[in-house]
Amino acid sequence: MTSGKPLIEVRNMTKSFKLPGGDEIEVLHNVDFEILDGSFTIIYGPSGSGKSTLLNAIIGLDEPTSGTVTYEGKDLYAMSQNDRAHFRAFTMGMVQQTNNWVKSLNVLENVALPLHFMGVNHDSALAQAKNSLQRIGIEMHAKKFPSVLSGGEQQRAAMARALVNNPAYIVADEPTGNLDSKNSDNLINLLRYLNTEFGRTIVLVTHNLEYLSIGDKLLLIEDGNVTEIKGKDIRATTTHMLTDMRKRIEGWAKV
Amino acid sequence: MIVRMAIQNLRFKRFRSFITILGIVIGIGSIFMLVSFGIGLQQLVQGEIVGNESINTVDITPANSKLLKLTSDNLDQVRSIAHVTDVSGVFIGASKVTIDGAAADLVAYGIDSLYMKLSNITIAHGDGIDATASDQIVVNTSFLESAGIGDTEKALNKEVELTLTNATGKTNVTKQRIVGVVDSGAGSEVFVAAEVFKQAGIDTFTQAKAVVDERENISDVRRSIESLGYATASPVDTLDQVNEVFRFFNIVLISLGSIGMVIAVLGMLNTLTVSLLERTKEIALMIAIGARPKDMRRLFTVEAVILSLLGGAIGIAVAMALGFIIDAILNQYASGRGIEDGFSLFAHPPLLIIGALLFMVVVGVIVSFVPAQRAAKINPIEALRQE
Numbered sequence: 073m074t075s076g077k078p079l080i081e082v083r084n085m086t087k088s089f090k091l092p093g094g095d096e097i098e099v100l101h102n103v104d105f106e107i108l109d110g111s112f113t114i115i116y117g118p119s120g121s122g123k124s125t126l127l128n129a130i131i132g133l134d135e136p137t138s139g140t141v142t143y144e145g146k147d148l149y150a151m152s153q154n155d156r157a158h159f160r161a162f163t164m165g166m167v168q169q170t171n172n173w174v175k176s177l178n179v180l181e182n183v184a185l186p187l188h189f190m191g192v193n194h195d196s197a198l199a200q201a202k203n204s205l206q207r208i209g210i211e212m213h214a215k216k217f218p219s220v221l222s223g224g225e226q227q228r229a230a231m232a233r234a235l236v237n238n239p240a241y242i243v244a245d246e247p248t249g250n251l252d253s254k255n256s257d258n259l260i261n262l263l264r265y266l267n268t269e270f271g272r273t274i275v276l277v278t279h280n281l282e283y284l285s286i287g288d289k290l291l292l293i294e295d296g297n298v299t300e301i302k303g304k305d306i307r308a309t310t311t312h313m314l315t316d317m318r319k320r321i322e323g324w325a326k327v
Numbered sequence: 328m329i330v331r332m333a334i335q336n337l338r339f340k341r342f343r344s345f346i347t348i349l350g351i352v353i354g355i356g357s358i359f360m361l362v363s364f365g366i367g368l369q370q371l372v373q374g375e376i377v378g379n380e381s382i383n384t385v386d387i388t389p390a391n392s393k394l395l396k397l398t399s400d401n402l403d404q405v406r407s408i409a410h411v412t413d414v415s416g417v418f419i420g421a422s423k424v425t426i427d428g429a430a431a432d433l434v435a436y437g438i439d440s441l442y443m444k445l446s447n448i449t450i451a452h453g454d455g456i457d458a459t460a461s462d463q464i465v466v467n468t469s470f471l472e473s474a475g476i477g478d479t480e481k482a483l484n485k486e487v488e489l490t491l492t493n494a495t496g497k498t499n500v501t502k503q504r505i506v507g508v509v510d511s512g513a514g515s516e517v518f519v520a521a522e523v524f525k526q527a528g529i530d531t532f533t534q535a536k537a538v539v540d541e542r543e544n545i546s547d548v549r550r551s552i553e554s555l556g557y558a559t560a561s562p563v564d565t566l567d568q569v570n571e572v573f574r575f576f577n578i579v580l581i582s583l584g585s586i587g588m589v590i591a592v593l594g595m596l597n598t599l600t601v602s603l604l605e606r607t608k609e610i611a612l613m614i615a616i617g618a619r620p621k622d623m624r625r626l627f628t629v630e631a632v633i634l635s636l637l638g639g640a641i642g643i644a645v646a647m648a649l650g651f652i653i654d655a656i657l658n659q660y661a662s663g664r665g666i667e668d669g670f671s672l673f674a675h676p677p678l679l680i681i682g683a684l685l686f687m688v689v690v691g692v693i694v695s696f697v698p699a700q701r702a703a704k705i706n707p708i709e710a711l712r713q714e
Binding site: 124131133157161165166172176181185237 | 335338608611612613616620
């Protein structure tokens with residue numbers, strides 16, 4: 073459920089990379105869209121299409137070659153590197169396909185990390201981290217080290233970390249990539265729950281067709297071009313893509 | 328938070344941290360021990376030079392004794408110079424001392440109480456002379472040996488005859504009682520009150536000592552005394568030469584000790600670099616979730632400072648303990664050979680300890696510079712992309 077207010081705006085953004093030989097390759101061309109406050113946006117595309125590049129640009133990690141990325145009207149890349157880090161600490165929560173942990177810290181301390189970067193004192197940060205783990209239902213693992221948790225448990229701990237700083241939006245970059253279907257569904261349901269019940273803005277990057285229809289907006293990336301699909305068109309597009317996939321599967325089966 | 332995380336990281340890799348700290352302990356411990364040995368030895372030598380004598384003294388001799396004499400009036404003149412607090416004259420002359428019927432030619436000193444205090448005349452047996460008494464004599468062990476007296480205790484209270492000859496050739500014989508024995512002097516020497524020389528008609532001092540209020544005034548006082556026609560010398564001259572030698576000696580010691588320190592520093596740099604490589608993804612993650620690049624720089628700097636400070640403190644403590652043990656063993660050995668005066672070869676001035684600890688903080692900051700900069704520049708996207 074969205075308030076209608078644009079949270080993130082991407083205007084005329086292109087992103088190029090220099091290849092080792094000196095040539096330049098343009099990965100994203102004239103990308104233009106907005107993410108509304110309280111919305112659930114899905115970014116979909118095949119491997120290597122530029123999904124993660126787009127995500128990194130909108131969270132302030134990778135400056136576009138041209139164009140702007142703004143958050144609540146403020147140009148992210150007009151800020152200094154330190155200010156962008158500050159922005160990420162206060163505004164954003166992140167879950168990735170392979171979550172990295174600070175190995176010397178236990179689950180509780182890892183979940184509390186974003187709060188430390190916000191300047192919250194140690195005891196308060198741990199208390200809030202404990203609350204976050206309780207909300208996700210994995211507080212029993214607080215004192216363990218992340219490496220001993222299963223993949224699903226690690227993803228849930230990563231969710232707890234993404235939520236601990238009460239962020240304005242959560243980005244999930246292929247969070248179900250290493251999970252079985254049950255854990256994947258659980259994670260997606262959690263994201264939906266956070267969006268519908270708490271109004272959190274979610275940006276989900278996925279290459280799972282089955283999850284495309286759960287969002288308010290679908291950003292399809294193909295060959296560096298981003299197509300924005302909203303509302304009822306999402307279901308139609310998803311159905312079309314599923315049909316295409318079935319045909320391809322049947323085509324291979326004949327061979 | 329950064330400090331807490333740094334400590335956690337070091338504790339997580341206990342063995343690696345232990346080895347790194349051990350290297351620093353050996354490195355800084357070696358330098359500290361060598362430097363404290365150099366300072367201790369320097370203080371020992373300075374003590375031998377100066378002894379009980381204040382180093383704020385100027386020795387005065389006539390530049391040309393035929394033209395200028397050191398009389399009591401002249402000494403008063405010296406006493407009136409600014410920054411001179413007192414002056415003491417000494418008579419030095421050839422004399423004959425007869426003991427148990429045997430006579431010996433030797434050097435006699437006529438001194439007052441101030442001269443005794445300033446000249447490091449250490450009584451080995453018995454007492455010093457009462458400068459107001461003119462029948463007491465202190466002899467040295469060389470004299471007793473030449474007189475065939477092996478037991479210095481038996482020499483005390485013996486009566487001797489002292490024969491002095493003045494400038495006119497007239498001799499004066501006085502009876503003196505041996506009240507003390509000193510170890511100083513290569514040849515036979517005796518010490519009596521200045522009054523004994525005066526009674527013999529000798530009224531010109533051979534040398535004098537002027538006491539100066541502050542060390543920094545010694546040069547001015549010497550210039551003033553020399554302008555009166557006297558030659559001057561000061562223990563400060565010898566001390567300065569000794570200090571110059573020890574400055575070079577300490578540089579050599581520090582250079583030798585630095586070899587261990589360089590190895591320790593290289594070890595620390597290796598540890599930090601390996602740690603950085605191992606934790607690239609961790610650092611990238613932290614930057615991605617809100618750590619500033621300068622936080623990551625600080626993290627590595629704090630880790631390095633903790634390693635170097637801890638290693639430094641332990642190294643200094645071990646070096647001090649070893650110094651105390653060596654001193655105790657040497658003093659025990661010396662005591663067994665009749666040397667009762669204790670000595671210390673190792674000095675641990677507080678400034679040296681504080682300086683060494685501060686040095687280790689600086690070393691930590693410098694060594695961490697490159698790894699810290701690299702940590703701050705980690706590209707989170709590339710790092711998190713690596714599998």
